[in-house]
Amino acid sequence: MNGFIGEFLGTMILIVLGVGTGAGINLKTSYARNAGWLFVTLAWGMAVTFGVYVAGSFGSQGHLNPAVTIGFALFGFFPWSQVLPYLLGQFLGAFVGAVLVIIQYGAQFKNAKNTDDGNVVGIFATGPAIDNGLYNFLSETIATFVFIFTLLNLGDFTKGLKPLIVGLLIMVVGQALGGTTGFALNPARDWAPRFAYTVLPVPNKSNANWGYAWVPMLGPIVGGILAAGLQYLLV
Numbered sequence: 214m215n216g217f218i219g220e221f222l223g224t225m226i227l228i229v230l231g232v233g234t235g236a237g238i239n240l241k242t243s244y245a246r247n248a249g250w251l252f253v254t255l256a257w258g259m260a261v262t263f264g265v266y267v268a269g270s271f272g273s274q275g276h277l278n279p280a281v282t283i284g285f286a287l288f289g290f291f292p293w294s295q296v297l298p299y300l301l302g303q304f305l306g307a308f309v310g311a312v313l314v315i316i317q318y319g320a321q322f323k324n325a326k327n328t329d330d331g332n333v334v335g336i337f338a339t340g341p342a343i344d345n346g347l348y349n350f351l352s353e354t355i356a357t358f359v360f361i362f363t364l365l366n367l368g369d370f371t372k373g374l375k376p377l378i379v380g381l382l383i384m385v386v387g388q389a390l391g392g393t394t395g396f397a398l399n400p401a402r403d404w405a406p407r408f409a410y411t412v413l414p415v416p417n418k419s420n421a422n423w424g425y426a427w428v429p430m431l432g433p434i435v436g437g438i439l440a441a442g443l444q445y446l447l448v
């Protein structure tokens with residue numbers, strides 16, 4: 214049960230801070246509108262850092278990401294008995310985090326009448342700079358592989374300053390590899406907020422682009438499996 218609670222709360226914090234950044238830089242009447250890519254990658258890195266701290270304090274391993282949980286479990290780095298509670302915590306926590314952002318920026322959503330005003334699904338979920346399914350999939354696979362392979366070599370990343378190291382890792386992955394697809398790296402981070410945007414009464418919302426959503430689901434999972442598989446072979 215601690216695993217579920219930790220993953221739920223940690224992922225909720227991750228999404229509140231990360232998706233909140235998306236709302237801040239996109240919506241027309243936000244002070245943070247049009248902040249740059251460095252701002253975005255740093256904010257997402259710190260969102261992961263504090264999500265991991267919260268998750269760890271409530272007894273989970275701070276995965277916050279189905280690609281981590283599934284990849285770790287497939288190669289014996291994590292018990293299968295904990296996979297379902299972790300996945301439920303991640304997706305539910307991400308959904309609740311998105312709900313809180315919708316409430317926080319409610320007035321801004323009402324004043325953003327269309328996509329030109331920044332009312333876009335990109336606040337909540339990722340999308341490609343160039344819409345090419347194969348390259349988008351490969352981009353998410355490679356970025357997630359680099360992230361999770363490095364993560365596997367950090368040891369217990371919920372302790373001490375290691376969550377900060379994880380956040381810096383997210384930041385540099387975003388800066389180096391995120392310019393193609395927005396570096397989802399995490400199916401829960403993408404799908405649950407995208408679903409919240411779809412089903413909740415967000416004022417003036419645009420298309421949720423579910424036709425692209427297979428990329429941030431499958432790419433990170435494949436990347437996580439490849440990273441864990443390589444770690445297993447080498448160690």
